[in-house]
Amino acid sequence: xxxxxxxxxxxxxxxxxxxxxxxxxxxxxxxxxxxxxxxxxxxxxxxxxxxxxxxxxxxxxxxxxxxxxxxxxxxxxxxxxxxxxxxxxxxxxxxxxxxxxxxxxxxxxxxxxxxxxxxxxxxxxxxxxxxxxxxxxxxxxxxxxxxxxxxxxxxxxxxxxxxxxxxxxxxxxxxxxxxxxxxxxxxxxxxxxxxxxxxxxxxxxxxxxxxxxxxxxxxxxxxxxxxxxxxxxxxxxxxxxxxxxxxxxxxxxxxxxxxxxxxxxxxxxxxxxxxxxxxxxxxxxxxxxxxxxxxxxxxxxxxxxxxxxxxxxxxxxxxxxxxxxxxxxxxxxxxxxxxxxxxxxxxxxxxxxxxxxxxxxxxxxxxxxxxxxxxxxxxxxx
Numbered sequence: 235x236x237x238x239x240x241x242x243x244x245x246x247x248x249x250x251x252x253x254x255x256x257x258x259x260x261x262x263x264x265x266x267x268x269x270x271x272x273x274x275x276x277x278x279x280x281x282x283x284x285x286x287x288x289x290x291x292x293x294x295x296x297x298x299x300x301x302x303x304x305x306x307x308x309x310x311x312x313x314x315x316x317x318x319x320x321x322x323x324x325x326x327x328x329x330x331x332x333x334x335x336x337x338x339x340x341x342x343x344x345x346x347x348x349x350x351x352x353x354x355x356x357x358x359x360x361x362x363x364x365x366x367x368x369x370x371x372x373x374x375x376x377x378x379x380x381x382x383x384x385x386x387x388x389x390x391x392x393x394x395x396x397x398x399x400x401x402x403x404x405x406x407x408x409x410x411x412x413x414x415x416x417x418x419x420x421x422x423x424x425x426x427x428x429x430x431x432x433x434x435x436x437x438x439x440x441x442x443x444x445x446x447x448x449x450x451x452x453x454x455x456x457x458x459x460x461x462x463x464x465x466x467x468x469x470x471x472x473x474x475x476x477x478x479x480x481x482x483x484x485x486x487x488x489x490x491x492x493x494x495x496x497x498x499x500x501x502x503x504x505x506x507x508x509x510x511x512x513x514x515x516x517x518x519x520x521x522x523x524x525x526x527x528x529x530x531x532x533x534x535x536x537x538x539x540x541x542x543x544x545x546x547x548x549x550x551x552x553x554x555x556x557x558x559x560x561x562x563x564x565x566x567x568x569x570x571x572x573x574x575x576x577x578x579x580x581x582x583x584x585x586x587x588x589x590x591x592x593x594x595x596x597x598x599x600x601x602x603x604x605x606x607x608x609x610x611x612x613x614x615x616x
Contacts, residue, residue, distance in 0.1 A: 247309075251470070270338060284407065287345070288407035295396050295403060302392040302396075342363065378391065383445050397423060463483070466548065468543065492518060509532045510531055512582070520550065537560070563592055579611070588615065
């Protein structure tokens with residue numbers, strides 16, 4: 235389960251986090267586990283011994299560690315060769331996660347066969363091992379989703395999972411492996427750890443590669459082909475930027491679409507307060523306050539790390555005229571009771587994909603109810 239959750243963060247910078255990606259990950263890993271269960275059961279009947287069992291765990295450790303080494307070139311090649319996101323998501327998930335998942339699937343039936351001492355207690359043995367397995371899945375799910383991904387990062391979790399499996403191998407081999415082989419395995423684990431520690435980010439232009447509670451954030455710098463100016467981007471996938479700033483020109487809007495939000499002053503001249511859902515790098519907020527220095531804007535941004543990175547890399551400064559609210563935009567619309575002259579909506583997940591809950595009739599009705607009588611709502615629905 236931890237591998238599956240981490241998988242979504244690994245593929246996100248290349249093919250996004252859409253429903254197609256999650257469907258592919260879940261489907262491929264379930265299919266791989268099913269094949270592993272079948273293969274592991276047959277193998278256990280033919281050769282039920284701890285030596286083979288330990289080798290299955292060792293192979294799982296190696297294949298899990300390899301994911302972290304090959305993920306960038308594999309994802310780069312697949313996303314470049316297969317433009318259809320559904321196909322690329324299935325192919326990438328299969329190449330990266332199927333081998334390790336198959337081996338992990340063999341372990342449960344093999345463990346059951348090793349513990350099966352008599353038919354009289356077979357039900358209790360199977361039930362106990364499945365309970366342990368399910369409890370491990372629950373712990374792995376909550377630990378990875380709530381804590382580990384945020385604090386360790388997706389790259390580090392892969393090596394942690396691999397090293398844990400290496401450690402379990404030594405527990406399972408129960409003295410039936412030669413000392414030379416054990417030393418070789420220890421050296422292999424050390425090599426995996428070294429490669430992971432010194433491996434670069436997804437791009438040589440990447441200055442920040444950070445896992446937050448909500449997404450994997452990349453900050454990259456590049457030269458704009460049209461102007462030749464240096465631009466800093468923040469991304470949650472390689473094909474789309476959630477924000478950008480021209481280095482050295484903090485007040486210039488890099489994306490041309492951003493200028494359309496200035497139409498708010500045309501439709502409602504003399505407006506006094508505004509709401510922005512989807513703060514990102516706060517470029518729209520800073521532009522609004524610059525043009526309306528006496529006004530105030532509430533900014534709803536789900537990810538507090540976005541706000542902190544905006545202060546560090548995108549020229550955002552503390553300003554009493556801008557209030558940050560770290561909350562999901564949809565829940566804010568549901569609970570808030572304030573009134574605004576202007577509401578801007580500019581919220582996206584990945585690959586130019588707005589969260590579906592922000593595009594419903596109910597969401598826009600809630601936004602409408604928060605407008606003053608002459609209020610104006612402008613939303614980006616690219």
